[in-house]
Amino acid sequence: MSGPSDWDDSLTTPPEGAVEAVTAEGDAGPAVGQDEWVARHGERRTRRTGLLGTLEERLAVVPWWSWLTLFVGIICLLPLGFESGYIRRVAFDTVVFMLLALGLNIVVGWGGLLDLGFIAFYGVGAYAYALLSSGQYDLHLPTLVVIPIVAVVGGIVGWLVGLPSRRLTGDYLAIVTLFFFQVFLTATTNGDDIRGESVTNGPNGILDVDEFDIFGWTLPRSTSEGLFGVTYLYVALVFFVVVYVALHLLNDSRTGRAWRSLREDPLAAELMGMPVNRLKLMAFAFGAAVAALTGTFATALNGSVFPQNFEFPLLITIYTMVILGGAGSQAGVVVGAVIVSVLLEALRDANDARGLFYVVLVLGLVAAFRVSAKLAVVLGGTIVFGFVARLVAGGIDDAWTVGRIDDEGGRLADWAANWVIVPPRLDAWVAPVAYIGLVALVLLLSHVRGWVRIALLVPTLYLAAFVWENVLLARPESTRYIVVGALLVAMMVARPQGLLGEKRVEIV
Amino acid sequence: MSAATAPAPLLELEGINTYYGQIHILQDSNLIVREGELVCLLGGNASGKSTTLKTILGLVRPRTGRVLLAGEDVTRLPTAHRIRRGLAIVPENRRLFGPMTVLQNLEIGAYLRPRSDLQEEFERVYSLFPLLYERRSQLAGTLSGGEQQMVAMGRALMSKPRLLLMDEPSMGLAPILVERSFEIIQQVNEAGVAMLVVEQNANVSLSIASRGYVLSTGRVVLEGAAADLLENEDLRKAYLGR
Structure with missing residues (x-):
């Protein structure tokens, strides 16, 4: 989301003599770089025509803050439509993810520094808040004092952890930051006996952390019925808007451009006179400060903090959000956070997950083939294939077509059970064979072309449905991450720069 | 001499x-x-x-x-x-910032210059390389080799x-x-x-x-x-x- 530079407008007229000089050069022999192809580069960009094209053009001129207002507005109105504490809580968690993704984007997306210790900064913020506003040391500092303290502490810790980045890049920096992450986990887990003194209470965590208290107004973390205290959703949104706007301005500033040039080519950036080391440390400090800030209100809502809240899967999740949405793009990582967060929640429930699976499957096919004869062949073929396969399986052994006894599933589950072979009990060998077979088929698919591919696609789709119904839906906890992983792989193949990321231009 | x-x-x-x-x-x-x-x-x-x-x-x-x-x-x-x-340098192989526009490349060259001088630097570089003005909003990585050489020189000259x-x-x-x-x-x-x-x-x-x-x-x-x-x-x- 670089946006046009602010100098663009101030120089709408060429300097005197520029136009004449260009024409004069035309006669003086071949002018440097007067290249036909490049001159027409702009015209060659294909534009969509018709309604979609117009829509695309209109949307392209909507300023960033309108999108932000719309997006935040929708989340604000969400509690009006949904009484459910669960949905409100999911919305809150999504905002937490959005903030963490924004923070990670500073270091990874802008600075180009591989930081695997990022979640530790979130943890530092959470523990700092908990220590300063709980009975642990009987400190109950006012919230408005604690928040800036935590942000500064987070920034300083980020600065310190970033120090090795002066000499290390890439994998080596990743290892050092990962080491810091482990140090954080070890320290908090064993922090119940530091010279006989309990600092973090170890695995038992710090309990009874204060709620936010702003000018004497205590924000309740739960309603009288024990539901999610919706004020925290608004608190989270305030944090989000402040951080988003601040980062947008930062990205558009001299420092933002310096970060990006640092990411593209550190040596060239240094040759332009940039204080490369200071810029790297700043990226670490800013990212860590955002993560630490997020830790404050998340802890205030949870009322407690444990070392287990900050484990490796959370880091991977945030990275997935950033990569999926497009590292370097603020709007992208926010969209990535929403997608991954909502997806992970939807996949908890087998029936929601089932619907999602078939919808995505059909949409994917439509995207790949458009509305065409091929699409009809593949869809029709797969459906017929399913019924035939089920008939054959029934002919071999009746038990295979009994289907799942499931009253809760609804119409889609009934339909799926009549189409997919769902034995009441799987032999132990079936699940791994089917799963590995599916992966092998997908790999094979990427190596064949034409009608062979379409013919192979039919059994692959059916096998996918089989694996989904029999293997994956049975274990939602691991399935969630497998699905997100598959999504990430698909995204990297189709759009390596992520959803809203900038396309990389390689200089040869 | x-x-x-x-x-x-x-x-x-x-x-x-x-x-x-x-x-x-x-x-x-x-x-x-x-x-x-x-x-x-x-x-x-x-x-x-x-x-x-x-x-x-x-x-x-x-x-x-x-x-x-x-x-x-x-x-x-x-x-x-x-x-x-x-001191300024046009590095070997130019080392432009490919995904950034010509204008942004030039700005980065002027990283150490006070903001108030930027306009003047731009005019100086543009009058030397009028083509850079025409291409200012194009991504540097999409330029031809000769044009990239000009951007690299312009970028170096931006620091005066x-x-x-x-x-x-x-x-x-x-x-x-x-x-x-x-x-x-x-x-x-x-x-x-x-x-x-x-x-x-x-x-x-x-x-x-x-x-x-x-x-x-x-x-x-x-x-x-x-x-x-x-x-x-x-x-x-x-x-x-x-």
Whole structure:
């Protein structure tokens, strides 16, 4: 989301003599770089025509803050439509993810520094808040004092952890930051006996952390019925808007451009006179400060903090959000956070997950083939294939077509059970064979072309449905991450720069 | 150039000895670039050209010897401080920021300039390279080689340097563009910027330079007026192939 530079407008007229000089050069022999192809580069960009094209053009001129207002507005109105504490809580968690993704984007997306210790900064913020506003040391500092303290502490810790980045890049920096992450986990887990003194209470965590208290107004973390205290959703949104706007301005500033040039080519950036080391440390400090800030209100809502809240899967999740949405793009990582967060929640429930699976499957096919004869062949073929396969399986052994006894599933589950072979009990060998077979088929698919591919696609789709119904839906906890992983792989193949990321231009 | 009228030296390397670990790269190198001069530094592969540039820029530190910029000892100063004192470079292979626009590339070149001077720098660079103005919102990575060379020079000039270092400006350009590129170098030099051009292409660079140095295995083996060097038999054999 670089946006046009602010100098663009101030120089709408060429300097005197520029136009004449260009024409004069035309006669003086071949002018440097007067290249036909490049001159027409702009015209060659294909534009969509018709309604979609117009829509695309209109949307392209909507300023960033309108999108932000719309997006935040929708989340604000969400509690009006949904009484459910669960949905409100999911919305809150999504905002937490959005903030963490924004923070990670500073270091990874802008600075180009591989930081695997990022979640530790979130943890530092959470523990700092908990220590300063709980009975642990009987400190109950006012919230408005604690928040800036935590942000500064987070920034300083980020600065310190970033120090090795002066000499290390890439994998080596990743290892050092990962080491810091482990140090954080070890320290908090064993922090119940530091010279006989309990600092973090170890695995038992710090309990009874204060709620936010702003000018004497205590924000309740739960309603009288024990539901999610919706004020925290608004608190989270305030944090989000402040951080988003601040980062947008930062990205558009001299420092933002310096970060990006640092990411593209550190040596060239240094040759332009940039204080490369200071810029790297700043990226670490800013990212860590955002993560630490997020830790404050998340802890205030949870009322407690444990070392287990900050484990490796959370880091991977945030990275997935950033990569999926497009590292370097603020709007992208926010969209990535929403997608991954909502997806992970939807996949908890087998029936929601089932619907999602078939919808995505059909949409994917439509995207790949458009509305065409091929699409009809593949869809029709797969459906017929399913019924035939089920008939054959029934002919071999009746038990295979009994289907799942499931009253809760609804119409889609009934339909799926009549189409997919769902034995009441799987032999132990079936699940791994089917799963590995599916992966092998997908790999094979990427190596064949034409009608062979379409013919192979039919059994692959059916096998996918089989694996989904029999293997994956049975274990939602691991399935969630497998699905997100598959999504990430698909995204990297189709759009390596992520959803809203900038396309990389390689200089040869 | 007689001693009485010689302009003040802008860059001086005094008895530079640079090592990479145990390997002695530059051996007692001396080099001077005066105000407004166009000097070329010639040498084949592994002759120490790049190391000389790195030493000037502060990317490597010499074990002994001094680097002076306008009389000031900068041997111990980091790169950014040397850039601030009027040094700029067009690196080998240009090293543009591909996914950024021409305009943003130029802005980055002016990183150390106060904001109030930016407008002036832009106008100066645009009047030298009108094409950059036309292409200002295009991504640098989508430009042709010759255009990229111009962006790289424009980017270096944005910091208003007194001495511009050029590392292999002819690399990767078609022969006709090489000639054109050297015309531009001459033009920039005539605008008052001293230049140190590091090149393998001795013929073209000597034809525009006032003086030249020839490096071989880390030693300055020849130095003198460009016209004399062009006539030098040894040099002709070694670099011009005839």
